Amino acid sequence: MAFDIVFWILAVVSVGTALAVVLLRNVFRAALFLVMCFFTVAGLFVTLQADFLAAAQVLIYVGAISILIIMAIMLTREFWRGSQAGRLRVSALVAGLLLLGVMVFVIVNTSWQISEEPPKVPTTAAIGSQLFGEGGFLLAVEIAAVLLLAAVLGAIALIREK
Protein backbone atom coordinates (compact mmCIF):
# COMPACT_ATOMS: atom_id res chain seq x y z
CA MET A 1 0.00 0.00 0.00
CA ALA A 2 2.81 2.39 0.87
CA PHE A 3 4.42 1.38 -2.42
CA ASP A 4 1.28 2.46 -4.31
CA ILE A 5 1.18 5.82 -2.54
CA VAL A 6 4.86 6.44 -3.36
CA PHE A 7 4.29 5.50 -6.99
CA TRP A 8 1.31 7.82 -7.39
CA ILE A 9 3.12 10.74 -5.76
CA LEU A 10 6.15 10.23 -8.01
CA ALA A 11 3.97 9.79 -11.10
CA VAL A 12 1.95 12.96 -10.46
CA VAL A 13 5.07 15.01 -9.67
CA SER A 14 6.97 13.75 -12.73
CA VAL A 15 4.08 14.45 -15.11
CA GLY A 16 3.49 17.86 -13.53
CA THR A 17 7.15 18.87 -13.77
CA ALA A 18 7.38 17.59 -17.35
CA LEU A 19 4.33 19.72 -18.24
CA ALA A 20 5.99 22.69 -16.53
CA VAL A 21 9.13 22.16 -18.62
CA VAL A 22 7.06 22.17 -21.80
CA LEU A 23 4.65 24.99 -20.95
CA LEU A 24 6.61 27.54 -18.88
CA ARG A 25 7.77 30.61 -20.78
CA ASN A 26 10.77 31.23 -18.51
CA VAL A 27 13.51 28.91 -19.81
CA PHE A 28 15.51 28.96 -16.59
CA ARG A 29 12.52 27.87 -14.49
CA ALA A 30 11.82 25.17 -17.06
CA ALA A 31 15.38 23.88 -16.57
CA LEU A 32 14.89 23.78 -12.78
CA PHE A 33 11.65 21.83 -13.24
CA LEU A 34 13.59 19.47 -15.53
CA VAL A 35 15.99 18.76 -12.65
CA MET A 36 12.97 17.97 -10.45
CA CYS A 37 11.63 15.66 -13.18
CA PHE A 38 14.98 13.81 -13.32
CA PHE A 39 14.85 13.37 -9.52
CA THR A 40 11.36 11.85 -9.64
CA VAL A 41 12.47 9.48 -12.39
CA ALA A 42 15.30 8.38 -10.07
CA GLY A 43 12.65 7.78 -7.41
CA LEU A 44 10.64 5.69 -9.89
CA PHE A 45 13.78 3.59 -10.50
CA VAL A 46 13.97 3.02 -6.73
CA THR A 47 10.36 1.78 -6.71
CA LEU A 48 11.33 -0.57 -9.55
CA GLN A 49 14.23 -1.87 -7.40
CA ALA A 50 16.87 -0.62 -9.83
CA ASP A 51 19.24 0.82 -7.24
CA PHE A 52 22.28 1.23 -9.49
CA LEU A 53 20.26 3.01 -12.15
CA ALA A 54 18.73 5.37 -9.60
CA ALA A 55 22.24 6.37 -8.46
CA ALA A 56 23.41 6.71 -12.08
CA GLN A 57 20.33 8.82 -12.87
CA VAL A 58 21.13 11.24 -10.05
CA LEU A 59 24.82 11.39 -11.00
CA ILE A 60 24.46 11.72 -14.78
CA TYR A 61 21.17 13.57 -15.28
CA VAL A 62 20.79 15.65 -12.13
CA GLY A 63 24.53 16.16 -11.76
CA ALA A 64 25.90 16.56 -15.25
CA ILE A 65 23.28 17.01 -17.97
CA SER A 66 21.19 19.58 -16.10
CA ILE A 67 24.31 21.63 -15.33
CA LEU A 68 25.23 21.57 -19.04
CA ILE A 69 21.73 22.71 -20.00
CA ILE A 70 21.67 25.51 -17.41
CA MET A 71 25.10 26.68 -18.62
CA ALA A 72 23.82 26.71 -22.20
CA ILE A 73 20.80 28.80 -21.12
CA MET A 74 23.09 31.26 -19.33
CA LEU A 75 25.51 31.49 -22.27
CA THR A 76 22.88 32.02 -24.96
CA ARG A 77 21.27 34.95 -23.04
CA GLU A 78 18.02 34.16 -24.78
CA PHE A 79 15.90 33.43 -21.72
CA TRP A 80 14.48 36.93 -21.45
CA ARG A 81 12.62 36.22 -24.67
CA GLY A 82 11.26 33.01 -23.17
CA SER A 83 10.30 29.73 -24.73
CA GLN A 84 7.59 30.63 -27.19
CA ALA A 85 5.36 28.19 -28.99
CA GLY A 86 5.94 27.83 -32.71
CA ARG A 87 3.50 27.70 -35.57
CA LEU A 88 3.19 23.92 -35.30
CA ARG A 89 1.66 24.01 -31.81
CA VAL A 90 -1.79 22.66 -32.67
CA SER A 91 -0.56 19.90 -34.98
CA ALA A 92 2.10 18.95 -32.38
CA LEU A 93 -0.65 18.66 -29.76
CA VAL A 94 -2.74 16.49 -32.09
CA ALA A 95 0.28 14.28 -32.90
CA GLY A 96 1.16 13.88 -29.22
CA LEU A 97 -2.40 13.04 -28.18
CA LEU A 98 -2.80 10.57 -31.07
CA LEU A 99 0.45 8.80 -30.16
CA LEU A 100 -0.58 8.75 -26.49
CA GLY A 101 -3.95 7.25 -27.38
CA VAL A 102 -2.41 4.53 -29.53
CA MET A 103 0.23 3.66 -26.93
CA VAL A 104 -2.24 3.53 -24.01
CA PHE A 105 -4.62 1.39 -26.11
CA VAL A 106 -1.83 -1.08 -26.93
CA ILE A 107 -0.52 -1.17 -23.34
CA VAL A 108 -3.94 -1.81 -21.81
CA ASN A 109 -4.96 -4.44 -24.38
CA THR A 110 -1.78 -6.52 -24.28
CA SER A 111 -1.68 -9.43 -21.85
CA TRP A 112 1.80 -9.09 -20.37
CA GLN A 113 3.44 -12.23 -19.04
CA ILE A 114 4.26 -11.02 -15.55
CA SER A 115 6.97 -13.08 -13.89
CA GLU A 116 6.55 -13.80 -10.18
CA GLU A 117 10.26 -14.29 -9.54
CA PRO A 118 11.82 -11.89 -7.04
CA PRO A 119 14.20 -9.35 -8.59
CA LYS A 120 17.89 -9.38 -7.77
CA VAL A 121 18.79 -6.72 -5.21
CA PRO A 122 21.36 -5.19 -5.24
CA THR A 123 21.57 -5.09 -9.02
CA THR A 124 25.11 -3.78 -9.36
CA ALA A 125 26.79 -7.20 -9.56
CA ALA A 126 24.19 -8.51 -12.01
CA ILE A 127 24.57 -5.46 -14.27
CA GLY A 128 28.36 -5.79 -14.12
CA SER A 129 28.31 -9.42 -15.15
CA GLN A 130 25.83 -8.63 -17.94
CA LEU A 131 28.05 -5.84 -19.23
CA PHE A 132 31.43 -7.51 -18.97
CA GLY A 133 30.71 -11.23 -18.55
CA GLU A 134 30.59 -14.11 -20.99
CA GLY A 135 27.86 -13.64 -23.62
CA GLY A 136 27.22 -10.13 -22.37
CA PHE A 137 27.34 -6.70 -23.91
CA LEU A 138 31.12 -6.22 -24.01
CA LEU A 139 31.16 -5.11 -27.65
CA ALA A 140 28.42 -2.57 -26.96
CA VAL A 141 30.39 -1.24 -23.98
CA GLU A 142 33.42 -0.67 -26.19
CA ILE A 143 31.29 0.99 -28.89
CA ALA A 144 29.76 3.23 -26.20
CA ALA A 145 33.26 4.27 -25.11
CA VAL A 146 34.16 5.15 -28.72
CA LEU A 147 30.85 7.04 -29.06
CA LEU A 148 31.58 9.11 -25.94
CA LEU A 149 35.08 9.91 -27.18
CA ALA A 150 33.76 10.92 -30.60
CA ALA A 151 31.03 13.06 -29.00
CA VAL A 152 33.48 14.90 -26.76
CA LEU A 153 35.91 15.48 -29.65
CA GLY A 154 33.06 16.64 -31.87
CA ALA A 155 31.78 19.04 -29.20
CA ILE A 156 35.28 20.51 -28.76
CA ALA A 157 35.77 20.83 -32.52
CA LEU A 158 32.40 22.58 -32.87
CA ILE A 159 32.78 25.01 -30.00
CA ARG A 160 36.42 26.00 -30.61
CA GLU A 161 37.11 29.58 -31.65
CA LYS A 162 38.34 29.69 -35.22
Next chain:
Amino acid sequence: MSVGLEHYLVLSAVLFCIGLYGALSRRNAVVILMCIEIMLNAVNIALVGFSRYIVPPLVTGQVFAIFIMVVAAAEVAVGLAIIMTLYRSRETVDVEKMDLMKW
Protein backbone atom coordinates in the same frame (compact mmCIF):
# COMPACT_ATOMS: atom_id res chain seq x y z
CA MET B 1 -5.87 -2.21 -8.32
CA SER B 2 -2.30 -2.30 -7.10
CA VAL B 3 0.49 -0.72 -9.12
CA GLY B 4 1.88 -3.01 -11.81
CA LEU B 5 3.63 -2.99 -15.14
CA GLU B 6 0.78 -1.21 -16.95
CA HIS B 7 1.00 1.78 -14.61
CA TYR B 8 4.69 2.27 -15.35
CA LEU B 9 4.13 1.86 -19.10
CA VAL B 10 1.26 4.36 -19.17
CA LEU B 11 3.32 6.83 -17.12
CA SER B 12 6.18 6.33 -19.56
CA ALA B 13 3.85 6.92 -22.53
CA VAL B 14 2.47 10.11 -20.94
CA LEU B 15 5.96 11.49 -20.29
CA PHE B 16 7.07 10.56 -23.81
CA CYS B 17 4.12 12.35 -25.40
CA ILE B 18 4.65 15.46 -23.24
CA GLY B 19 8.27 15.50 -24.44
CA LEU B 20 7.19 14.93 -28.04
CA TYR B 21 4.70 17.81 -27.89
CA GLY B 22 7.38 20.09 -26.43
CA ALA B 23 10.03 19.07 -28.95
CA LEU B 24 7.64 19.74 -31.85
CA SER B 25 6.04 22.96 -30.61
CA ARG B 26 8.75 25.00 -28.84
CA ARG B 27 10.95 27.48 -30.67
CA ASN B 28 13.90 27.68 -28.27
CA ALA B 29 16.51 25.06 -29.25
CA VAL B 30 17.63 24.51 -25.64
CA VAL B 31 14.03 23.77 -24.60
CA ILE B 32 13.76 21.29 -27.47
CA LEU B 33 16.87 19.54 -26.15
CA MET B 34 15.32 19.45 -22.66
CA CYS B 35 12.16 17.86 -24.10
CA ILE B 36 14.28 15.21 -25.85
CA GLU B 37 15.85 14.41 -22.46
CA ILE B 38 12.33 13.93 -21.03
CA MET B 39 11.53 11.51 -23.87
CA LEU B 40 14.71 9.50 -23.23
CA ASN B 41 13.86 9.33 -19.52
CA ALA B 42 10.38 8.06 -20.37
CA VAL B 43 11.90 5.26 -22.46
CA ASN B 44 14.20 4.39 -19.54
CA ILE B 45 11.19 4.03 -17.23
CA ALA B 46 9.56 1.63 -19.69
CA LEU B 47 12.75 -0.44 -20.07
CA VAL B 48 13.32 -0.72 -16.33
CA GLY B 49 9.66 -1.57 -15.82
CA PHE B 50 9.89 -4.43 -18.33
CA SER B 51 13.11 -5.59 -16.67
CA ARG B 52 11.44 -5.59 -13.23
CA TYR B 53 8.15 -7.29 -14.16
CA ILE B 54 8.89 -9.56 -17.16
CA VAL B 55 12.42 -10.91 -16.56
CA PRO B 56 13.44 -10.00 -12.98
CA PRO B 57 16.54 -12.27 -12.70
CA LEU B 58 18.05 -10.94 -15.96
CA VAL B 59 18.73 -7.22 -15.79
CA THR B 60 18.87 -6.65 -19.56
CA GLY B 61 16.39 -3.77 -19.43
CA GLN B 62 18.58 -1.93 -16.96
CA VAL B 63 21.64 -2.56 -19.15
CA PHE B 64 19.78 -1.02 -22.11
CA ALA B 65 18.84 1.94 -19.89
CA ILE B 66 22.53 2.46 -19.09
CA PHE B 67 23.34 2.57 -22.82
CA ILE B 68 20.52 5.09 -23.33
CA MET B 69 22.08 7.24 -20.61
CA VAL B 70 25.45 7.09 -22.41
CA VAL B 71 23.85 8.11 -25.70
CA ALA B 72 21.89 10.90 -23.96
CA ALA B 73 25.08 12.31 -22.46
CA ALA B 74 26.83 12.24 -25.86
CA GLU B 75 23.77 13.75 -27.53
CA VAL B 76 23.42 16.63 -25.08
CA ALA B 77 27.14 17.48 -25.36
CA VAL B 78 27.08 17.61 -29.17
CA GLY B 79 23.63 19.25 -29.28
CA LEU B 80 24.61 22.07 -26.95
CA ALA B 81 27.86 22.59 -28.88
CA ILE B 82 25.84 22.96 -32.10
CA ILE B 83 23.43 25.38 -30.41
CA MET B 84 26.31 27.47 -29.04
CA THR B 85 27.97 27.58 -32.46
CA LEU B 86 24.72 28.66 -34.10
CA TYR B 87 24.16 31.29 -31.42
CA ARG B 88 27.67 32.60 -31.99
CA SER B 89 27.17 33.03 -35.73
CA ARG B 90 23.47 33.97 -35.88
CA GLU B 91 22.75 35.50 -32.42
CA THR B 92 19.64 33.38 -31.91
CA VAL B 93 18.54 29.97 -30.64
CA ASP B 94 15.12 30.26 -32.28
CA VAL B 95 14.70 27.21 -34.51
CA GLU B 96 12.27 29.03 -36.82
CA LYS B 97 15.07 31.44 -37.70
CA MET B 98 17.55 28.62 -38.37
CA ASP B 99 16.53 28.27 -42.01
CA LEU B 100 19.95 28.18 -43.63
CA MET B 101 19.35 24.75 -45.19
CA LYS B 102 15.73 25.40 -46.15
CA TRP B 103 15.11 25.42 -49.90
